Amino acid sequence: MTTSVDPVIEQTEKKLLAFCRQRGLFKPGDRVIAACSGGADSMALLLFLTRCRRELAIRVLATHVDHGIRGEDSRRDADFVREFCRSHGIELFVYDAVREGVQVPPHPSEDWARRLRYAWFDALAAREEAKIATAHTLSDQAETLLFRLARGTGLHGMAGIPERRGVYVRPCLCLTGAETAAYCRALGQSYVQDFSNETDDYARNRIRHGAMPALASVNPAAERSIGRFCRQMQELDVWLAGEAAALLQAADLGDGYDVERLRAADGPILKAALYSLIVPERDAAEKYVSLLRFLVLRGEGALQLTSTVSYRVQNGCLVRVAPPGTLPPPVPPQQALPGVYRLPGGFVVEIQVQKYEEFLKNAPIFKKDLNCCADYDKIQKSILLRTRQPGDFFRPAGRHVRKSLKKLFNELGTSPADRALAPLLADGSEVVWLWGCGFAEGLAPTPATRTVLTVHAEREMED
Numbered sequence: 001m002t003t004s005v006d007p008v009i010e011q012t013e014k015k016l017l018a019f020c021r022q023r024g025l026f027k028p029g030d031r032v033i034a035a036c037s038g039g040a041d042s043m044a045l046l047l048f049l050t051r052c053r054r055e056l057a058i059r060v061l062a063t064h065v066d067h068g069i070r071g072e073d074s075r076r077d078a079d080f081v082r083e084f085c086r087s088h089g090i091e092l093f094v095y096d097a098v099r100e101g102v103q104v105p106p107h108p109s110e111d112w113a114r115r116l117r118y119a120w121f122d123a124l125a126a127r128e129e130a131k132i133a134t135a136h137t138l139s140d141q142a143e144t145l146l147f148r149l150a151r152g153t154g155l156h157g158m159a160g161i162p163e164r165r166g167v168y169v170r171p172c173l174c175l176t177g178a179e180t181a182a183y184c185r186a187l188g189q190s191y192v193q194d195f196s197n198e199t200d201d202y203a204r205n206r207i208r209h210g211a212m213p214a215l216a217s218v219n220p221a222a223e224r225s226i227g228r229f230c231r232q233m234q235e236l237d238v239w240l241a242g243e244a245a246a247l248l249q250a251a252d253l254g255d256g257y258d259v260e261r262l263r264a265a266d267g268p269i270l271k272a273a274l275y276s277l278i279v280p281e282r283d284a285a286e287k288y289v290s291l292l293r294f295l296v297l298r299g300e301g302a303l304q305l306t307s308t309v310s311y312r313v314q315n316g317c318l319v320r321v322a323p324p325g326t327l328p329p330p331v332p333p334q335q336a337l338p339g340v341y342r343l344p345g346g347f348v349v350e351i352q353v354q355k356y357e358e359f360l361k362n363a364p365i366f367k368k369d370l371n372c373c374a375d376y377d378k379i380q381k382s383i384l385l386r387t388r389q390p391g392d393f394f395r396p397a398g399r400h401v402r403k404s405l406k407k408l409f410n411e412l413g414t415s416p417a418d419r420a421l422a423p424l425l426a427d428g429s430e431v432v433w434l435w436g437c438g439f440a441e442g443l444a445p446t447p448a449t450r451t452v453l454t455v456h457a458e459r460e461m462e463d
Contacts, residue, residue, distance in 0.1 A: 025164060026131070028058075035135065036063065036081050037194070039194060040181040041140075048171065066094065066097060067108070068097040076192065129403075137177050144161055146226075154275070158229075245276070245334040248276070256319035271293060277320075347421065347459055348457065349457045351453070351454075375445050378442070378443050384427075387423065388420075393430065394408055418435075433455050
């Protein structure tokens with residue numbers, strides 16, 4: 001006798017699995033920590049990961065954050081998540097802000113709570129060498145876009161919530177909030193209600209209660225339409241980031257950037273380049289990008305970004321001014337396309353892609369350092385050239401172990417400056433090539449290889 005599966009469960013899990021695979025959110029063997037508040041979205045996430053962990057070939061864990069804001073209600077939520085995890089055999093990490101000695105402000109904002117959560121998530125991901133899965137949905141995506149547009153944002157902000165960022169993955173970005181609740185109901189799973197979401201005390205709540213129903217009256221699929229728009233903006237943002245990086249490479253004078261080169265660039269590319277200069281120093285609000293662009297076009301002046309860092313235009317050069325001994329900002333993440341990259345700290349990285357037959361002709365060149373070569377078909381074509389981020393891990397060739405970059409750098413005795421600026425290639429939080437270590441284990445070319453990725457790197461001594 002066969003048992004029928006509720007179509008809501010079947011269709012939801014089919015959609016989630018397809019999304020995870022298409023977007024490359026997980027790899028076999030990943031440790032995945034689901035951020036679980038106990039609400040409908042996060043319970044749907046944890047249920048999906050738990051039920052489909054074998055198909056995804058992942059290990060599922062969970063974490064819950066008690067911000068110390070809602071008293072007894074917060075404790076109730078934490079107990080609810082504890083009981084679910086206990087009954088399902090899921091290891092749970094609970095962060096209790098009050099017990100940790102965090103001073104909760106009298107009127108904590110959503111931004112304060114978010115910073116607290118993500119500080120914990122960053123530390124947990126690094127400690128457990130895991131990915132963090134958050135339960136953001138298409139409904140959150142739509143609210144986020146409207147919120148940013150209302151406050152004032154540029155193209156980067158219109159890209160919305162990314163499905164992957166470093167150690168963070170968001171499997172539910174293909175579902176609406178209504179769909180996550182329906183999935184929980186179909187599975188007979190209860191969830192907690194945060195009654196602060198019912199008030200209009202927070203700006204996002206006012207958007208949820210006012211703007212979203214108005215949009216739904218115009219188009220019942222408004223959330224999906226906004227999600228599609230954000231996806232298009234993400235693709236455009238990635239392209240612009242690459243053009244911006246190329247512009248900065250071309251304008252690099254060693255001690256600053258050629259203002260004439262910058263001025264000659266198309267407006268959107270120039271703004272994207274200036275955004276990438278500002279974001280390592282502070283929140284790159286649109287006004288700072290506009291002010292720095294004004295200085296470049298005028299050809300003189302200065303812009304103070306923080307108490308210690310400013311940008312100044314002088315003698316045809318855009319210069320970063322910082323106290324002596326201050327490290328330059330790391331390279332902004334950019335798509336790892338073939339070419340030569342001159343990076344902060346004197347690093348020079350050359351990336352090549354060639355057919356295997358061509359590689360074999362040049363094999364003698366690589367004999368001394370075969371670890372600079374990889375089977376390109378084993379690597380995501382969307383890999384980024386960047387510096388380290390919280391939660392990054394690497395599998396050193398020949399060692400059969402998976403290590404966090406923090407542990408590896410400790411092992412190698414890498415200096416703080418080199419840790420901050422050392423270039424790497426990464427697919428999400430998985431580092432596939434690392435300065436001084438070469439490509440990760442399992443990526444070496446074989447006779448079955450069709451295309452080879454080579455990375456030559458050196459470091460120019462700075463005066």
